Amino acid sequence: MAASSRLVWTAEVADPAPTARVLEVGCGHGVLVSLLAERLTAGTLTAVDRSATMVAAATRRNRAAVDAGRVRLFASGLVDADLPDGAFDLVCSVNVRAFWTPPAPEWDVVRRVLAPGGRVLVACSLMSQDTEGAVTDAVRRLAGDRGFALTAVRSGRTPPIDSLALELRAVHPDG
Structure with a gap:
């Protein structure tokens, strides 16, 4: 499976540091896993997906990185995944509606x-003209309720459908 322009663009926007510890939520076939992992020289990538079938496909696609210990994949929803506290420098997702659909415990x-x-x-993919505003507002509200601030909004030409990337950072309680 070749990388879509949407996933190539997302990897460019994500641009993890070579030593980053990355978590991808909803990895599907593992295409973005591959694109992000190739940017990591000393970092690691962990990916979760609810579908065991998708995790098996992602594992096959990324076999060398999995065998080298640079990529770990788990069949689990994010809420149920056994992930350590403070373990990731970058958390990313593509088209995971749970991040903009209440109650969003993710x-x-x-x-x-x-x-x-x-x-x-x-x-996310911009499926209609109102998607950008609706998703941005929902993410801002749901993430804001959990102590995150929206720091950047990027739109990308990713034929056949344009894409949106929202970057957020945790707001420190002391300001």
Whole structure:
């Protein structure tokens, strides 16, 4: 499976540091896993997906990185995943509606597993003209309720459908 322009664009926007510890939520076939993992020289990537079938496909696609210990994949929803506190510098997802659909308990998990100074990237396909505003407003509200601030909004030309990426960071309680 070749990488779509949407996933290539998302990897460019995510641009993890070579030593980053990355969590991808909803990894599907593992295409974004591959694109992000190739940017990591000393970092690691953990990915979760609810579908065991998708995790098996992602594991096959990323076999060398899995065998080298640079990529770990788990069949689990984010809320049920056994992930350590403060373990990730970057949490990213593409088209994972749970991040903009209430009640969005996934944000509580992200808050717990994100390292100090870490960031979150929520990307999606813009299926209609009102998608950008609706998703941005919902993410701002749901993530804001969990202590995150929207720090960047990016739109990308990713034929056949444009994409949106929202970057967020945890707001420190002391200001």
